[in-house]
Amino acid sequence: MAPVATLPVPHLDARLFGARRLSALTDEALFERTGVRIAFTGRAGGVSEGPYAALNLGGHVGDDPAAVARNRELLLEALGAGEAALVVPSQVHGDEIVEVASTEPAAVEAARTRALEGADGLLVDVPQVAALLCFADCVPVVLASPTGRFAVVHAGWRGVVAGIAGKAARLLAARDAAELGIAPSAAAARLNAYLGPHIHAECFETCADVRARFVDRYGADVAPDGRHVNLARALACDLGGAGLASERIADAGACTACRPDDYFSYRASGGTCGRHGAIAVLQKG
Secondary structure: OOOOOOOOOOEEEEEEEEOEEEEEEEEEEHHHHOOOEEEEOOOOOOOHHHHOOOOOOOOOOOOOOHHHHHHHHHHHEEEEEEOOOOOOOOOOOOOOEEEEOOOHHHHHHHHHHHHOOOOEEEEEEOOOOOEEEEEOOOOEEEEEOOOOOEEEEOOOHHHHOHHHHHHHHHHHHHHHHHHHHOOOOHHHHEEEEEOOOEEOOOHOOOOOHHHHHHHHHHHHOOOOOOEEEEEHHHHHHHHHHHOOOOHHHEEEEOOOOOOOOOOOOOHOOOOOOEEEEEEEEEOOO
């Protein structure tokens, strides 16, 4: 797909997908403009049971592997991406980003292998490769470019302090700049960022050391008091430092810890729960 001039202003709305009417937050205008489908899923619509009910997408939490595999199939089918190759990393709360730059089966498999060795971000340059990361309080971040490139990032507190979202934005901008012959700063200014459901400041109580690490990197505004940290505000600082304007950052506005019936929350569940997902795929090549 040829690059579009500009992206629509980012916005997230709930939409029902597929025959199972799977609910997810998405940006329909982005999809119509670029062919990039993004989705932040919730709990409903899957086949898992117990604390993993129902659309658990995480394969590392104790759920039946067959149920997880089926849930991932249902998600891809609902999004109209049933034929896409799926890449799911082993998330390690770091800042490693794996790039998928080819649709050749060997290249996709190599990216899967690298991602399973430990990564918290995927950058995809090609159509029909779906990037899925899993969450239960940490911040899902999706970055989208007018070229159709995108990145999906797992931003736990360690990843936020490490600057993984800004790192992904700079990498995406560098790829766009090389393709379009523009400055990386100009490419970064064209990106959209989406923050999915995550634990909000009033529920994210931290120790003094963690709070100090956030304040040292992003300033006192990200720590509203002596015990809590605002992850979205810190991410906005990180993305702003990478060149994104504030109006190019959309926040879902949903706290996972406050809405455990809608989203998985590690803190609200006491540690045993499934994982909802952030997924993106370029469906129009």
